[in-house]
Amino acid sequence: MxxxxxxxxxxxxxxxxxxxxxxxxxxxxxxxxxxxxxxxxxxxxxxxxxxxxxxxxxxxxxxxxxxxxxxxxxxxxxxxxxxSMAPQGGGAPDGALARQIGLDFGSFEKFRESFKAKAAGHFGSGYCWLVLGADGKLAIVTTANAETPVADTRLVPLLTTDVWEHTYYLDYQNRRPAYLDAFLDHLVNWEFAAANFAAARAEAA
The missing domain is CATH 1.10.287.990 (Fe,Mn superoxide dismutase (SOD) domain)
Structure with a gap:
């Protein structure tokens, strides 16, 4: 249980x-x-x-x-x-994860723009994830409702944001992009994502 x-x-x-x-x-x-x-x-x-x-x-x-x-x-x-969130979180990561983001997205700014766009544009309820694929590359994926990358052994989730409306409605009403700005700029826990990234790479080695 x-x-x-x-x-x-x-x-x-x-x-x-x-x-x-x-x-x-x-x-x-x-x-x-x-x-x-x-x-x-x-x-x-x-x-x-x-x-x-x-x-x-x-x-x-x-x-x-x-x-x-x-x-x-x-x-x-x-x-x-x-x-995936922490007090005084947000901003950009450093270390190996930051380097991989630069390689796979071109820059952190491009990653941020893509993550926000995919999360904001996701229709209905679900999540937006940063995942590590079986090819060793990072990707941004969205899932509907309860779908989760942990059900797919080819993907390793590194962080997520919840875009079900109850996640942000009391604080932001229907302004999902404003909630996503707050998540990315002030809340995202890059230490958690970096630990997941390091563990996944160690397991794959």
Whole structure:
């Protein structure tokens, strides 16, 4: 069975860019609901024994398990999203990840422009991700609803931003681009992304 992962910071830690009220609803109600529903769906089955990533990948194979996939994937997606932000985050990365961004996107500024454009332009609910592909190159991908790159072993997610409307509506109403500016300029946790990048490259070596 699965527990609600705690936020990696206080609910007030991301203010004024994301309010404590938003985090309280988003984590305490939305995220918790996915945990509760996942546990309900796997109760008394062999799936109880699987860790979360194994559960997501198993559910992804079976269309009849779509509800389970949606809820389990949303547990993982949300936990990864919380870790993709940090108080006093934002700006540009440094080190190996910064060099790879320069190689694959031309510059950090071009990466930022592309990430914001893809996240802002994504229709409906979902996520925008920076991933490392099997070819060793970085890419920006969007996923709809609960879809997640962790279900695809060819992709390693490095960071994400959530573009479901409940993520930003209390603070930004329908101004998704303004929320994305706040995420990129003040919140994105490049240390988390760099650690994921280093771990993925070490595993591939």
């Amino acid at each position: 699965h527990d609600l992962p705690p936020l990696p910071y206080a609910e007030t830690a991301l203010e004024p860019h994301i309010s404590a009220r938003t985090l309280s609803f988003h984590h305490g109600k939305h995220h918790k609901a996915y945990v509760d529903k996942t546990n309900e769906l796997i109760a008394g089955t062999a799936l109880e024994k699987l860790d979360l990533v194994e559960l997501i990948r198993e559910a992804a194979k079976d269309k009849e398990k779509q509800a389970l996939f949606n809820n389990a994937a949303q547990i993982w997606n949300h936990d990864f999203y919380w870790k």
